[in-house]
Amino acid sequence: MAGRPLGAARRNQVGVLRRASTRTHVYTVLRRAIVSLELPPGQALSENELAARYSVSRTPVREALIRLADDGLVEVVPQLGTFVSRISVRDVVEVQFIRETLERASLPHAIKRVSAADEKRLRRLLDEQEEAELEGDLQHWFTTDESIHRSLLEIGGHPKIWPIVSSAKAHLDRVRMLTLPDPGLLHELHSQHRDIVESVIAKDRRQADQILRRHLRLAVDLLEALEAEHPDYFLLDADDA
Template identity: 40%
Template sequence: MNFSVKPQPVSTRDAVYLTLREQILLCELAPGTAISEKEISLKFGVSRTPVRESFVRLAQEGLLEVYPQRGTFVSLIDPELVEEARFMREQLEKAVIRLACESFPDDRLAELDTNLAEQNACIVQQDYRKMFELDEAFHRTLFEGCRKSNTWAAMQHINAHLNRSRMLRLAADHHWDHLYLQHLHMAEAIRERDAERAERLMKEHMSLTIQDQALLKQKFPTYFK
């Protein structure tokens, strides 16, 4: 497991926080893993203060659980929080894609096309981290193109458990053609200004998370509450 802090133009505290958060979201630090301030400070080569502050932030986000006398652990994925985040995201995503069908900048459509080409290439490369990043970028572009960047940012605050579940799904099954095709058809619907089709596609896309939960609990039983 690689605990090295990636070079970033941020404070030591933020670098530790961002690196730990990324490793948790990527499941490099698996749900249920025990971690300590001393261990992390030694491996990062920093004092315990920024590590302690990072632990507090991650606990506030629900990514760490602190148990007195027992220690600190990466939180298990909570199916209820996954579903709540999925529910909120579905409502917002359906609303945004309808807006996109009314008006969407040409340069943003071009971004979607570039993203889709990269997704198609990623299917061949079998890079699940890159596929996750491209999936996120596709949806973020929808919000940005509809001038709803703050809505996207606000949505991220409850996405942690959902995103870990999505990451596990990509890692567990590398058959991603259906994801690519759904994204492709969404872009087509936006270009054709077909709001009904776009919303239906988005709803089907968001429902994949529900279908995936049974598979993931069976494959990674110790990762879930």
């Protein structure tokens, strides 16, 4: 093979971020690629190939794939291969239910506990997202989307809900990605964010809940149309895991 491990001198090869472990880095990169559909559902992933592409060994790649498998984003079949999981309509609906249930349950607590500093932070995130929208920076838009939802959970005193919602979001965002770039949808989502935040600040429980619910359902409402449009991305209804 090519060069042998040279120790610390070689450690910086992958990216600027040396802080996180290699495994986390690979996990992050792969996850982003899957959610963005850059790696389409059904795509075969080879541990060897990925290791070569990112110039790391198989070990961290493998560990990243295990985490992705736990997230349901890939399926690893022993002695056969690892594949980007196809989208299961049933799973998406259920994952959406989980997310909606948890975020809505936390919202009243956020309304009770929101502080002036929280308000400032939320409004800053909203502005940041608006900027990303105007600039057409999808990546940044999604980052702020996560920040807003995570912040609301943290304000509600339920930070541990976020990892669950985040895992759900991955599947939902993959669906949403099929409808993008639709500037109208993006704008509507951002507008809903603003309405939710303002309702929380105004301590209007009913309105906040109503908008959040509608907000979270936007992705799945178009599911059937998307399935017809991209049949190869979806799992057949008969299949179960």
